[in-house]
Amino acid sequence: MINTLLLQAPAETTRYLVAGYTVIFGIMFLYIISLIVRTRNLKRQLELLKELDLE
Amino acid sequence: MEPISQAEKQLTRKSSAPGFGQFIRAVSAIIWKDLAAELRSRELLSAMLVFALLVILIFNFALELDASTRAAVTAGVLWVTFAFAGTLGLNRSMAMEKDRGCLDGLLLAPVDRSAIYFGKAVGNLIFMLIVEAIVLPVYSVLYSVNLFNPGLLLVILLGSIGYVAVGTLLSSMAVQTRTRDVLLPVLLFPLVIPILIAAVKGSTGFLQGVDSVDIRPWINLLLVYDVIFIAASFMVFDYIVEE
Amino acid sequence: MESKPRMLVILDVITSLLFLTAVGMVFFYAPLEAVMGQVQRVFYFHVANAWVGMLGFMVAAISGIAYLRKGDRKWDIVGLSAIEISFVFFFTAIVSGSIWARGSWGTWWTWDPRLTTAAICELVYAAYFLLRQGIEDPDRRARFGAVYAILSFISVPLTFISIRIFRTIHPVIIGAGGSGAEGSFDMSPRMLHTFIFSLITFSIIFADLLWHRIRLGKLAEEAENLRLKTLQ
Secondary structure (H helix, E strand, O other): OOHHHOOOOOOOOOOHHHHHHHHHHHHHHHHHHHHHHHHHHHHHHHHHHHHHHHH | OHHHHHHHHHOOOOOOOOOHHHHHHHHHHHHHHHHHHHHOOOHHHHHHHHHHHHHHHHHHHOOOOOHHHHHHHHHHHHHHHHHHHHHHHHHHHHHHHHHOOOHHHHOOOOHHHHHHHHHHHHHHHHHHHHHHHHHHHHHHHHOOOOOOOHHHHHHHHHHHHHHHHHHHHHHHHOEEEEEEEEHHHHHHHHHHHHHHHHHHHHHHHHHHOOHHHHHHHHHHHHHHHHHHHHOOOOHHHHHHHHH | EEEEEHHHHHHHHHHHHHOOOOOOHHHHHHOEEOOOOOOHHHHHHHHHHHHHHHHHHHHHHHHHHHHHOOOOOOHHHHHHHHHHHHHHHHHHHHHHHHHHHHHHOOHHHHHHHHHHHHHHHHHHHHHHHHHOOOOOOOHHHHHHHHHHHHHHHHHHHHHHHHHHHHHHHHHOOOOOOOOOOOOOOOOHHHHHHHHHEEEEEEEHHHHHHHHHHHHHHHHHHHHHHHHHHHOO
């Protein structure tokens, strides 16, 4: 019991953990979204261009 | 147009000397062309020089260069000055080439492309060294610091070589883009950070009489950088000037 | 270039599973660090992100060499994709590293070699994008991009070494925490497992994203070609 009393508890840093992973997941998520959006836009553009081309 | 047509004549002269001799001749022709042109107009050197001296002056007000901080900060101030003045020189040197159509002329000559690279690089190095040779005494006088230290001069030489090796290559690229002048520092500075760090630490070391054992790593780093980047630039230059 | 190839769908699934497992390991399997507390868990994905950043840079440099030699535009797309992904992941690494530093040592930034080199890499990427932006001709854009990717990749180890030597000779303590203290905790076996698993997972994530981004690049090229053709 004396041992556990002498051991210092680890620092209370949970909020930094949350901040850190919010950033990590957030940026990854945003990037994947950007890839999806850009792909969709390009596909739409291509359809339009193909139509114009056929005229 | 005199020096340029002379250079072109030298390049196209047939010779029985082996390829290497022709290479050297091409390189020196290009260097001579740049030097001769500069001798007459002096636009490059004067711009670099005035700029460098202005930067030194600004530093006097920007940083408190009193006696004690001076020793620690001299190398840094000098190298920032050289880096910025160097950029100016690199930009102008390549821009003149492109604008006067010299680059196209040189490319048409039957000579190895890398001769153009070496010629320009050595030319740029000479200009940079001239500016440094003037800035050093001026700084010495303004701040009562003795800068005539052979070790320091060695570091400045090695650093300038590396800077110019990469700078000449990148300025050849930058001059062919829309954003030109603005782009060169953006491209160049991240790549020359090892030179700046090693040169500043090495310079400070020599100025403060630090043990040569501690300065060794910096000199080695400069040498390694120079060798690697001269080789890399040499190998890659062809791809930048092909049409 | 229409529907997703089978391999990619499978890769997507594998990537997602690996990712979920890694997250699970980080939060539940890895033990609590004795000194730093919970924030230490950021370390696993922070390093994994940086690792992907370096991977991307390497892929870009190799693609650069391939493009210069072969002239096939697909290598340019690979290079651009790799650098874009690397840019995003390095950014994540830098920010998460900053948060970790703040949580562990009370300082938002340490000038230690790894973080500083990552920041310099970000600037290199910015320069790369600016370079490409200033060029109209696609072939020249690809060539110059390749050259810059190669040269800047060569400079990174030299930059890292020079900062390293700089720090050992002049360890400057900035703020309450010491710099260079990064990674100064002992890794227990479970931590090691989580760490290595994270690295592997993120390597797969990189491959997956790279494939997707390359497909996007090919679409863009197709659109560009068609645009030039129809809007003559």
